[in-house]
Amino acid sequence: MKLTRRNFLAWAGLSAVGAVACDVIQDEELSLQSPASLPEDLVKGRDNWYATLGGQATDGEGVIVRVMEGRAKKIQGNPKYPVNQGKQSVRSEAGLQALYHPDRISGPLQRTGPRGSGQYRSIQWEPEALDILRRELRARSQGMVLITEPLRGTLGMIADRFATSAGGRHLGFEALDDTTYRAAIKGVFDQDRLPDFDISNANYVISFGADFLSTWKGSTRLSTAYGEFRQGSKRQTQGSRGYLVHVDPRFSMTAANADEWLPIRPGMEGYLALSLAYVIISEGMQAEGVDVDALTDGQGAAALAAFAPEQIAGQLGIPEQLHEGKSAAEKIRDLASNFMHHGPSIALGGDSAGAHTNGQFNLMAIYALNYLAGTVGSGGGMRFSPGSALGNLPDAARVGSAQDWAGVANDIRSGRTRMVLVHDANPVHGLPASMAFESALNNEEVFIVSFSSFMDETTALADLILPDRVFLEGWGDDVPEPGPGYEVIGMQQPVVNPLSDLDPRSFGDILLSMAQEMGQESVLPWTSVEEALKAGVEALYNTGRGTSSHAASADDLWNMMLRQGGWWDENATGPAPNAPSGLLSDIAAQAREPGYSGSGDFYLLPFAHNTLMDGRLAHIPWMQGVPDPITTVTWQTWVELNSGTASQMGLREGDIVSVATDAGSISGVLYPNPALPPNVVAVPLGQGRKVGSEYATSGDSRESSNALDLLSAGHLTESGGLAWAGHRASVSGTGESLKIAKFEGIFPARQIGHTAGEAVIIVTNH
Template sequence: MEELKKAACFFCHMNCGMLVKVVDGRPVAVYGDPEHPFNQGAQCPRGASALDHLYHPNRLNYPLKRVGARGEGRWQRISWEQAITEIAAKLQELRQKYGPESVASAGGTNRTDDWARRRFFNLFGSPNVTHTAPVCWIPNFLVETAMYGWSAFDSEVMGSRCVIVWGHNPAASYLPEMRALLEARQSNGTKIIVVDPRLSETAAKADLWLPIRPGTDVALALGFLNVIINEELYDHDFVENWTVGFEELRKRVQEYTPEWAEEKTGVPADKIVLAARMYATLKPACIQWGVATDQLGRATSAGAQARATLRAICGNLDVPGGDVMPGPHPTLITDVEMELNELLSEEQRAKQLGSDRFKLNSWPGYRLLQENLVRVWGKGIPAEWFCEAHPPTLWRAIRYGQPYAVKGLIVLADNPLTSYGNSRLVYEALMELELLVVMDYWVTPTAMLADYVLPAASWLERPVLTSTYGVSDWIIASERSTAPLFERKTDYEFWRALALKLGQGEYWPWESLEEAALHRLEPLGYELTSYEDFVHQIRFDFAPREYYKYLNQGFATPSGKVELKSSILEKLGYDPLPHYVEPLPPSTNASEYPLILVAGGGFMPYFHSEHRQITRLRLLHTEPKVSINPETAKELGIREGEWVWIETARGRVKQKAWLTTQVPSGVIQAERGWWYPEKDPREPVLYGVWESNINVCVDDEPDTCDPLCGSWCTRSIPCRVYRVEG
């Protein structure tokens, strides 16, 4: 029998629509869905490799239990029943001995149903759930939410006359977004300004490229504000009626002249003035920021504050062709409504690691934001991603037992040895655990250290219902193309099984993910007999697009207006106005580390640390590359294609030199996420995780993190580079 299933690709956040041809229950072909609004039939190489992923001989297929030393690679295949029984018993033991906060969880990006994880942990009593949230999308989102009551992340590029692409390279990482940019220029004459130290693939297509010094984004934004305010280019009507704090802002930005910004950023003052005028006068305009702007250490939130201010004073918030605040889906039972956050006691909330210090991305800030969001939108943002334990503080708690002991960690769709800064410390922490459970598609370097490794179902084997991290007003639904192969399961099934063993049964009435999804869809009012009905008949539900929502409901802030001087940030003890701060404290060993390392940046065909074992993708990009300007390389005696050491005060790894004028002299850009699935999985090699994994070189010392959200710096790290001899 032949069927066509409607799926969505979850190999990155674009969630492109896919059609899967299934013959006798077996997926045999995956096509881009021409009717899907996100990709209109297109597929990137990752999406095109879906079947290789599904049938790969190295996929995890059965639960495994460690029977040798950690990292020795000696496993025993066990049943799911045994795995769940033993894990549940150990969790009980840890809870009794050390308290529920002694068990934590680390998650990956958008592969899992995070509301189920938070539901489990709220019922278990631990606030220590985390992701790489401080360096991935969340700081910008939260600062904007503090200032205007939801992130305006839905940039309407097609109706815009000017787009600033800031710290983002969609031409290499999100192809549908790049296509929209080019179409906007072709059909509407939209001007594209790109802010990037590197002449990226996107910058190469820009009308104006602003090659800033790495990490100085906030100086550029402050320079723009100075020009726009002093030249009276802002939207007077909007500022007068819908903002508070403008006069304080005006005073504050006087010191940030274009000449001052030139000194910090290296971009000539006249170009800064030109870009500021373009953005302020070509209306409507939007700012598309990327996660590079979340990775600026101490300057992360300050940059977000300045960019949010630009959007607001130029009148580009929630207007057609500007930056639209989607708000929550009005009728779906959203992620936050599934999390049961109300069941976590105040006493346990107060124990969330890092919440005494990094307050915007943890319970103190979340509580303040949520009050306003619920008042205006009727519902708030999820605790998953937006209210989390601070990862560097978590690793230290596991490693050193301070401020208290953390003894158990459950890792889902995440590979902490490659995805968090300071990989050596992460390793030391993982080795201290009494219980490490990893659920994944593969035995990763992190999984090699686990007590239990559990096989995860991928997007062809599971239904997905998402409203993009639970913070958008659209729903995307997809169905399973096949039942999970072998003994793979969804994370929902894992959490539910564990919950039932731990006496949480009354809170988990839905036996399958489809049942849970159907429950969440009920308020939409469709006549549905099954979740698959929804996928086949409806599939997407976009709330009717509304602009200028603030005219009726105000902004979801304490004043009901855009708070250019944020009362929420002030209440949390932070500077309420945009300001300048360097990403890292001044270096004490600048002569030892004279170059600047940019550690990361998305690149095709990989997503984070994934896909290196997929042969057809690996052939496109076989080895890690570090971009070095030819002048710098010449000074250092480095030739094209040579292996070089990249060394910082934290550690060193090697990648292959790629000489290119895309990066300026004195700056290098290394690739992230590298491990070698073809190498020895056992200690001390661990699939070569210490060889080229750039997070070995990244520091995560809490004193150098962003004070609001705890972001560590990956974008302007002092380093040196030299040839690998022999």
């Protein structure tokens, strides 16, 4: 051992206490070194930053990636990309660990044991793996299903065309699908694309259920707008801080940031929205120029008389303590008055508000308020982005509803579908166990090919595994949704090559080569995704608009797009829809109260995990180790109950509790949450993975459960989506307890206000 200052001091210390314990101290523990282990002859070079897209974890944010010596080191928001403007979500860095994950599937695998046994043998891409794929496609492609993550852009187009031309269909998969939200937007605005919200210029926002600061669509973009909404430079000079009201039966991250949080009976959001509409119309508060007669078929406030605050306030379940000495009806009237008098105002809704048997009604009622506020298509209101600048690129991801997935399972069982291709989707984990999707796939009559880079519950059933490149290694593009209000096409380029011990191949390239061999050249004429992208860029160049107007040639435009991360045209703005005639009276006619599945004492509210989402990032250790913003719990499935309720039930933090519905039961570690309504039990999704990386599967069934197993597959919204927020559950202790893995309490909770004895965070009147 070299005599260094550090060693000297360490040995001196040991001698002083008379300890002779040389074998306890290992050399490497006393040396400072970087496990980056760069070869000694390598001069530390300059870093390069490449613009690309942030992949599925970020819903397609534009990112820049720092690359040194051929290795990706850091992912950051792309300052030039119009959607996220240089900012990033907590999930953005997950891409790095996916890239260098120890559990990546290194090359093609063929099943050798019974389905689901996990017995595979390594095979070569050429000719073996591709021969098998070719052979099976020829024999079974009629009626096949291609299941992917929600896809837009060129890869979405390739997947659509491949599946259709082969005689099958392509469906995107998301555990908490957005079909009901889309149906509501279509119904209210006649638009196929999801809207953007100009929160930064709004003064008043009412959000119903949508956890838009955490996991809802476009959360990074909306968070940036939220910062401006609170303390943007214009606000500071004009003194007009934005005011946020959040209506939600669960205390979500957005609820935590709201100025007012209104807990409501789950599924009654639409009734509250129509009650607000009634007050606005009956008191003539609607924005100037709004034709109330057209909206109500000439009936005016009478069309909504059944929703007068005095009629329905008692059904909403808003706690009396929030009424500030007023009646519940007066509280609703105040809310309506503030919404109209402090504009520009936005009403937005999603997540649990749309996940009920009356979810589409709820969302339509909420979004119709924007017409009354007069902010549809204007500053500080809702706006729509135009469709894709290239007509052939899908600009909205087609995601299957629960009804669609039940249909797929039936088709597999009946033999109509004999081939399933899966890419970056895990329906076996992400669909309720009561749908029995796993048993449908666990069928020797069907041939399953997975293009996943990681083992998961669905991939483990595959006959053939053909690992794709992860997004930092592959080509692609995206038509962001929600967009920024104008035309954007984001560009994804490979920023690094796969490591030498990995042999993945591009999923898109494989589909293209298979299509050509099957004689589908007329539909998919390109030999690679890169070639398809270049064809798209040439078409973009010919438009002469936006970024193209600065390019000297199509090649020049290609290089510009790689440099800045995409193409955009700020002048190509979206439509400003007009209200369909009779909208409010039609919505009122559809009103019905939510139906709940089961009969337990509690309303069950599952929710997407802040970092693991629905479980798609459970294999990423960084995502597991980031504390939940509200509970600070990590690595485990926790069950939130109101602190007082838990105490009445004799339950304490860390107790293992069982949550049961008619469809199933799960276990989790109790976290008493002082902010949860006493009649609600909330459980995050994300854990409960049974197959795959150790990071995802290390917890035992007491502390790692899949909340989707509690849901009834047949409990649906009007548009066929899963009514995942409309269940009742019972909760009971199991007598066991575990230490909860949470961040709270690791550091002594000293008061960190600026004077002793004052509140932790100083709150003042503004």
